[in-house]
Each structure stands twice: as C-alpha cells, then as structure tokens.
Amino acid sequence: MQKRTFLQLATGTALALIVGFGPAEAAEEIKIGVVGPKTGPLAGGAAVTHFPNFKLWAHEVNARGGLNVKGKGKMKIKLIEYDDRTNPGETIKAVNRLATQDKADFIMAPYGTGFNLATAPIYAKYGYPQFAVAAVTDKINELIKRFPTIFFFIGDTTSYARSVAEVMDKLRKNGKINSRVSMVNVGDTFGIELANAARPVFKKFGFNIVYDKSYPLGTQDLAPVIKAAKAAKPDSFVAWSYPPDSFGLAKQAKIEGLNVKVYYSAVATAFPAFGKVYGKSAENILGAGGVLNTPAVKKYMKAHKQVTGVDADFWGSPVYYAVTQLLSESIEAVGLDRRAVTKYIKSRTFDTIIGKVDLRKQNHPVFWTVGQWQNGVFEGVKGVGTTGEKSVKLKTGW
Structure with a gap:
C-alpha cells in the first residue's frame, strides 16, 4: 500500500x-x-x-x-x-x-x-x-x-541506502565490481521509501541503475523480476524486500543463475531459516541488519x-x-x-x-544496516555508530 x-x-x-x-x-x-x-x-x-x-x-x-x-x-x-x-x-x-x-x-x-x-x-x-x-x-x-x-x-531509509552504496563503492574502488546495479523493491511503504532514497544515493556514488522494478507485496512469481534483472547484466543486485520476497528472490536467482558479485536483499535475509534453506548458496549474501555476536x-x-x-x-x-x-x-x-x-x-x-x-x-x-552470511553466521559488516564490523566478501555463485 x-x-x-x-x-x-x-x-x-x-x-x-x-x-x-x-x-x-x-x-x-x-x-x-x-x-x-x-x-x-x-x-x-x-x-x-x-x-x-x-x-x-x-x-x-x-x-x-x-x-x-x-x-x-x-x-x-x-x-x-x-x-x-x-x-x-x-x-x-x-x-x-x-x-x-x-x-x-x-x-x-x-x-x-x-x-x-x-x-x-x-x-x-x-x-x-x-x-x-x-x-x-x-x-x-x-x-x-x-x-x-x-x-x-x-534507523532511517537513507542510512540503509547509503550503507549499501558505501559497501559497493569500496569494492569498486578495489577493482572488484563495476558500476552496474539492478534494483528491485516491494511495492509498499518500506520498499518504496527505500528505493526512492537509494536512487539519488546510488547516483551520487556513481552507480548506474540498469534495471529498476517495483513488484506488489505478496507477489508469488518473482521469476520475471529476476530474469529481467539478469538481462540487464549487472555486477550488483539490490532488493528492498520483505520476508516472503527475500526468500523468493533468492530461490529464483539460484534457478536463473543470477551470478552477480554483490547480492543484497533486505528483511529476512538475517533469518537463520534463510541460511538453512539456502545453505552454501547463502554464503556471502548481503542483507539488512546484522548483529555483534x-x-x-x-x-x-x-x-x-x-x-x-x-x-x-x-x-x-x-x-x-x-x-x-x-x-x-x-x-x-x-x-x-x-x-x-x-x-x-x-x-x-x-x-x-x-x-x-x-x-x-x-x-x-546506533544500528546495523548491512550484514552478510559468512561461514554460516550472519555477521554485521556495516552500521551507524557500530563497532566490530566484519570485512565484506564477494558473492561467488550459487
């Protein structure tokens, strides 16, 4: 809504x-x-x-x-x-x-x-x-x-968008990714506001959003979204998603072979069930949140x-x-x-x-903005006022 x-x-x-x-x-x-x-x-x-x-x-x-x-x-x-x-x-x-x-x-x-x-x-x-x-x-x-x-x-939406941009920017400066980003969002308050915040932030950091798509809350078939995102040939994929779509997008990304170097989905990526469902495929997936264990x-x-x-x-x-x-x-x-x-x-x-x-x-x-699945644990890698962040790793396939 x-x-x-x-x-x-x-x-x-x-x-x-x-x-x-x-x-x-x-x-x-x-x-x-x-x-x-x-x-x-x-x-x-x-x-x-x-x-x-x-x-x-x-x-x-x-x-x-x-x-x-x-x-x-x-x-x-x-x-x-x-x-x-x-x-x-x-x-x-x-x-x-x-x-x-x-x-x-x-x-x-x-x-x-x-x-x-x-x-x-x-x-x-x-x-x-x-x-x-x-x-x-x-x-x-x-x-x-x-x-x-x-x-x-x-925290606020802009902090999450900026944190994702900063993570990608650091990887790009190290020569590990290019500037092409596919971005999708769930079509409710959360997803819309985050996508709206991300567009100018990503542009400011010099990223090129090559695919930008919103989908309704409760969408069951996310295959068209992933196929189109893949067709845009990005190095990074960012989804401002809620729990059901975070799971659904990862499932389709694995099926379609969305082999990006940065894969980020928002809510539920930090759920232990996400790591259990996708096992080794979840390794190095980025998501909203994080925690100091x-x-x-x-x-x-x-x-x-x-x-x-x-x-x-x-x-x-x-x-x-x-x-x-x-x-x-x-x-x-x-x-x-x-x-x-x-x-x-x-x-x-x-x-x-x-x-x-x-x-x-x-x-x-003080709040965590970006976490990553590393060795079976969702570690905090970026935050506002946080300490103890882990280094970000590239996604290397499914």
Missing part, C-alpha cells in the same frame, strides 16, 4: 480518538497488547522477529514471579494478541480495541513500517509509548515532533530457541528483546503510569543485550 494511504488512515483514526492519558487500571497482571500479522504476506516475518520475543519476555518475567511494580508489588505479564492479517485497517482496529476495550497497560508496536505510521496517532492520543522496532523511515524527525510517545530503533546475544538466542521453539534473527530480534528489557526496568522504577514510563525512558540510557540504548531523543543512534 502506498505511504499516502497509510497516512490518510492514520489521520482519519486520529480524529476519532478520545484522549485517555494517565495510569492504567489496577490489576493483578500487567496486560500487554501485541498486534501483528499471523496471516497474510508478513506473517512469516512476524513469526520469527515479532511475536516470539514477547512470549520469551512473559515467560522469563513470570518464571521469577513477575515484575516488582512500584506501588503494587509483584505482577505477572498477560499477553493479549491480535492478528492484523497484514492489513493496516485491521492493525488500527486492533490497537484501538486494546486501548479502549481491553484496557491494556502497554501495547507493543506493530510489525512493519507502514503499520507503525498508520497507528502512531492512536498510541500518542492514548499516551502509549510506541516502540517502533520494525519501522525504517526517513520521516523519523517529523514523526518524533508530531508524536511524543514514539521511539525508533533501527556477543556472549549476551548468544545467551539470548539460546533462550529464545528453548522457550519459543523459534530461532531469533540476526537483526530485529535482539532489538525487540532490548525493548522488553528497558520497559521492564521502567515499569519497576515508576509503575504502570504510561506518562511516567515515557518520561523515564526519555531521561536516561539503558543497559541491554545490544549495549546501551539511548532514547532521550526518541531515536536510538
């Missing part, structure tokens, strides 16, 4: 809301609302990155007797989940229901850039902090000014698998978990008053499994 449609939905929603700030109703449990796609095109991604982290959080907190909530004592977490069916209208209805009917104490942000944009007015009007982990947009500064309860974690991250990933039965990804999953850590700390410090929690979050930094998280300006300044 186009970004304009999401913003129209969001604006329309804002007009219908009733302001309801202040502390949540007293309860024996902390009610946490979770909205995301359990069906539809984005369900596979949410099943890896989104829902399992909240399940892990509730399991760990409840196993130790609950959070020690200021003024209330120990309180366990109760998750209230809704399937938005990868439909922004359903996301809006679900978030609204959690706020007005379920009286959730906190509502976790939805999965996907456009879905976060569509629901931001609801979070702001009801005073819910919105931890937009699954949102990448160049509108961050505008949104922060408009919505005082929204927080961003994984510290002992804390490895411990988290082990627990994630043991509790949820799902392998955490190498990008968004650790960030999601960091959100649960900082929210736990905030609730124990100031209680369930959402205004107080938001104020607390804006007043300090938090020690988490991904390092210090700083939301004092509502936008965490």
Whole structure:
C-alpha cells in the first residue's frame, strides 16, 4: 500500500480518538497488547522477529514471579494478541480495541513500517509509548515532533541506502565490481521509501541503475523480476524486500543463475531459516541488519530457541528483546503510569543485550544496516555508530 494511504488512515483514526492519558487500571497482571500479522504476506516475518520475543519476555518475567511494580508489588505479564492479517485497517482496529476495550497497560508496536505510521496517532492520543522496532523511515524527525510517545530503533531509509552504496563503492574502488546495479523493491511503504532514497544515493556514488522494478507485496512469481534483472547484466543486485520476497528472490536467482558479485536483499535475509534453506548458496549474501555476536546475544538466542521453539534473527530480534528489557526496568522504577514510563525512558540510557540504548531523543543512534552470511553466521559488516564490523566478501555463485 502506498505511504499516502497509510497516512490518510492514520489521520482519519486520529480524529476519532478520545484522549485517555494517565495510569492504567489496577490489576493483578500487567496486560500487554501485541498486534501483528499471523496471516497474510508478513506473517512469516512476524513469526520469527515479532511475536516470539514477547512470549520469551512473559515467560522469563513470570518464571521469577513477575515484575516488582512500584506501588503494587509483584505482577505477572498477560499477553493479549491480535492478528492484523497484514492489513493496516485491521492493525488500527486492533490497537484501538486494546486501548479502549481491553484496557491494556502497554501495547507493543506493530510489525512493519507502514503499520507503525498508520497507528502512531492512536498510541500518542492514548499516551502509549510506541516502540517502533520494525519501522525504517526517513520521516523519523517529523514523526518524533508530531508524536511524543514514539521511539525508533533501527534507523532511517537513507542510512540503509547509503550503507549499501558505501559497501559497493569500496569494492569498486578495489577493482572488484563495476558500476552496474539492478534494483528491485516491494511495492509498499518500506520498499518504496527505500528505493526512492537509494536512487539519488546510488547516483551520487556513481552507480548506474540498469534495471529498476517495483513488484506488489505478496507477489508469488518473482521469476520475471529476476530474469529481467539478469538481462540487464549487472555486477550488483539490490532488493528492498520483505520476508516472503527475500526468500523468493533468492530461490529464483539460484534457478536463473543470477551470478552477480554483490547480492543484497533486505528483511529476512538475517533469518537463520534463510541460511538453512539456502545453505552454501547463502554464503556471502548481503542483507539488512546484522548483529555483534556477543556472549549476551548468544545467551539470548539460546533462550529464545528453548522457550519459543523459534530461532531469533540476526537483526530485529535482539532489538525487540532490548525493548522488553528497558520497559521492564521502567515499569519497576515508576509503575504502570504510561506518562511516567515515557518520561523515564526519555531521561536516561539503558543497559541491554545490544549495549546501551539511548532514547532521550526518541531515536536510538546506533544500528546495523548491512550484514552478510559468512561461514554460516550472519555477521554485521556495516552500521551507524557500530563497532566490530566484519570485512565484506564477494558473492561467488550459487
């Protein structure tokens, strides 16, 4: 869906809301609302990155007797989940229901850039902090000014486009690739905004986009896209893709023999399942995200698998978990008053499994932009404010 449609939905929603700030109703449990796609095109991604982290959080907190909530004592977490069916209208209805009917104490942000944009007015009007982990947009500064309860974690679109360009530029300067790039994108807010950001950035770096194609979200047959990209004879292939198409594009690239030296796809490339499905063929594929594989991250990933039965990804999953850590700390410090929690979050930094998280300006300044499958592990190779990046390797076939 186009970004304009999401913003129209969001604006329309804002007009219908009733302001309801202040502390949540007293309860024996902390009610946490979770909205995301359990069906539809984005369900596979949410099943890896989104829902399992909240399940892990509730399991760990409840196993130790609950959070020690200021003024209330120990309180366990109760998750209230809704399937938005990868439909922004359903996301809006679900978030609204959690706020007005379920009286959730906190509502976790939805999965996907456009879905976060569509629901931001609801979070702001009801005073819910919105931890937009699954949102990448160049509108961050505008949104922060408009919505005082929204927080961003994984950066802006231009940073991702620039990072990919910088990776390719370094390889080109070393004489390893030429300037020809085939670029494709999923036709929703995320993909459209990234493609729009990439065009001028790639041009500035002197790259020639020899193929430029958008495809609808949920496209099943990606063979024509890959065939056309291959026919343009690029040295580099860049896809601003969502989970189902990241898998689908790689499958077709292998079938069609898209033997580029740089192969990049966005969301889900960092999923362990991607490495398992494509095995040796995944080696040296670049993708969005990355992680520094510290002992804390490895411990988290082990627990994630043991509790949820799902392998955490190498990008968004650790960030999601960091959100649960900082929210736990905030609730124990100031209680369930959402205004107080938001104020607390804006007043300090938090020690988490991904390092210090700083939301004092509502936008965490450190994030991974490019990772690469190397020896069976998705390693961070480029980021903003990151350390420990691995060297980039060329793709040498499927």
